[in-house]
Amino acid sequence: MEDLVVQRPEGLYCPPGDFHIDPWRPVERAVITHAHADHARLGHGHYLAAAPSEGVLRARLGAIDLQLLAYGEAITHHGVRLSLHPAGHVLGSAQVRLEHGGRVWVASGDYKVAPDPTCAPFEPVRCDVFITESTFGLPIYRWRPDAELMASVNDWWSHNVLAGRASVLGCYSFGKAQRILAGIDPGIGPVLVHGAVQPLNEAYRAAGVALPDTRIATEVKDRSELRRALVLCPPSAIASPWMRRFGDAGTAFASGWMQLRGARRRGGYDRGFVLSDHADWPGLLGAIAATGAQRVIVTHGSAAAMVRYLCEQGLDAGAFDTEYGDDRIEADLAEPAPAQEGP
């Protein structure tokens, strides 16, 4: 029997349904798991995504032909029954469940299993074949609870306030930034963001996610306020002239890659907070087991190691070679600085 999802040069493809999932080249019909740039690209004819992702998708891609589905709501297309289920990665992220000819396949997109106040929690979906990400698919990656991480961010910020310097925290503008905003203690000082982060904050607020007030850093002229502030920005901004306004600032980076001391030191940040929007090793194994799938296809990340491990556990495992960008540490650092904000 033909596979429900196969690998094509333009991305993952469902032959009976004639549509793609997160394709990296322009196609007619694209199902988008979430609005991160390497999964949601411009140029497709028609987009299908989970309803809560509408605001961020439009903020990022502008006027697209976008069809929305509530989580759990099903549609049938060319005989393939399709539904979207929360992936817990970022606001509106979804797993794609496909049912056809009595078989169920689930493509995970990116996911995390730990709770996150800014998006719906990951929902395990039973299936025959599970297509999973594996960004952090090695046993060295095990995350601490969010409360602990947020406490350490608050500590770092408070120390900097006492030392009279700004706390500039690099993180993905979409997802990570809002998760941090939802977790920090806004009583410590002013909360500022880079111009790339603010539109996403607004999209989150519009979707009903409670975030503390944020102002754009370039609009704050009072130096004493800058020196007490927590400032969220894309990592690339930390190396740009934009940083000059803060003078001697504390710098940090929030990412799963910060688990590795080498990556932390290479970045040259004062602090690295191990905060990821992907599942860690136990999270991946737990999610895979919960699907009950006997066949697992691993996409990006430490795919080879994960495939070998799953095979040793008696599963039928293989890999798809995708062009999603998360398999390298540098990819995390390379989010392009948006042009709208000058130095």
Place this chain on the structure above:
Amino acid sequence: MKRFSQLFAELDATTSTNAKVDALQRYFAAAPAADAAWAVYFLAGGKPRQVMPMALLAQLACEEAGIAAWLFDECYQAVGDLAETIAHVLPDSGETSDVGLAEWVEDRLLPLRGLPPEAIAPRVRGWWRELDDHGRFLLTKLVGGGFRVGVSRLLVQRALAAHGGIDPKRVAQRMMGYTDGKTMPSAARFAALLAAQEEGGEPSPADAGQPYPFFLAHQLDGAAETFAARLGPVADWQVEWKYDGIRGQLVRRQGQAWLWSRGEELVTERFPEIVALAQALPNGTVLDGEILAWKDDAESGLSASLAGGPAPFSLLQQRIGRKNLTRKVLAEAPVTFLAYDLLEQDGVDVRDLPQRERRERLERLLAGTGIRLSPVATAESWLDFARQRARSRELGVEGFMLKRLDAAYGTGRTKADGLWWKWKIDPMSIDCVLVYAQAGHGRRASVYTDYTFAVWNREPQDDAEVEQVLRAIARKDPPVPGALQLVPFAKAYSGLTDEEFRQVDALIRRSTVEKFGPVRSVRPSLVFELGFEGINRSSRHRSGIAVRFPRMLRIRHDKPLREANTLADLEALLG
């Protein structure tokens, strides 16, 4: 361990030197002296003889984590640090140990030495249960060394000096030999580092062999035409040849002699001929100079006053690491001490005297002793010095040392007390092809930064022949004997900027042919200019050649593979 772990976390969390000194000071103030003694030892680069094989630790970690050895290796490749890999794979303990650092080392780790694996295993497993992630990481580091936390010896000394309210130079002097492993760190030794300065002063009999911290030179770059403007007139400087030996300090006190190397290793026993020379020195003398293999019969050409000349470093190398000195070895690789500075005279520290004065005293002191004096080179101008320097390689030296005549003898690589420049000759260089790559360690973990380079076994006839070799490599065909091929000859991992490393890393990932464990072979496409300090024949290398201190000078994007150098070009450099 908790306190040391906290210190380590603070040091690791900042790139600011002042913040590090602060953290160290706070630690010294709070920690018991016995623990602080070990902290100083480890942070200053001390490494005890290994108490158990690192492979055993890795194996125990696999068992404890319930993962296969291959998966552990994958993890290690990603992390690039064994201690960190072990700490990350072990299951959570939720405990932190209250056992102090000294107790950890002295009562727990050191007694492991010589125990069979089955006796070691249960202890290590028990310790892991007492420790959190950071503690486990440090435990492995205590066994294997290599903290790499951005704390230099100089920084430890600064913090100790600030903590004890004493002169950093004095701390530096007291710390000489602190990490050589001959005496264990202890509360008493730690207290001695911080002891108030006595009238009449050091040294106590136990410390009679104590050397001074070496003064180090800064690298001088740029064209000689700019020197007059940058350095002033040549008359302000004492200029000497720069030798390719081992920097050494010869201490003569209380009827005995000690010879220390730059690495603060006591090497007295390896060089009996230097000890013999030292007998002619009065007690209370300390000389700075160079340990060199020496050819008496050679025309040195360095100076009319100097008989013989320096032999290649490879000859000196035969003496390093050799504990058993036979008559044959002593005859084949004779060694001498070439003195260039006087640090102590008649038991008095003279490092604060100006260079000019120290030199005069040194010349008077050595007259008639048989100890060779590093000759002072003279010239009318910097351009004249540049012309003389061009002959360095044929004279067996590495360029010039420039010492300001009014300079005191400083500590380490500082500019506060005086100024020394090293004006080295350009390295030898060869254009070669990147053929293998391996991920680096530490801050280069998971980035391909360690490269193997190859030259052609002979000149390629044309591009077509080169293309044929590339296709064979891509097909993983073994090289055909006698046909054109690339011969690996050197490894290098320094010289590129972070940005260049990022680009080459991306290229390596795109052009990987095969993976052999951590090593990737690549489809050759990049030519590098590789610099090195020396070249010798070697039976241990496939190319038959070994180079010293190879490093990447630049990427030659402008050069096609065909124009990379050949084995014959390397051999021509052998001279």
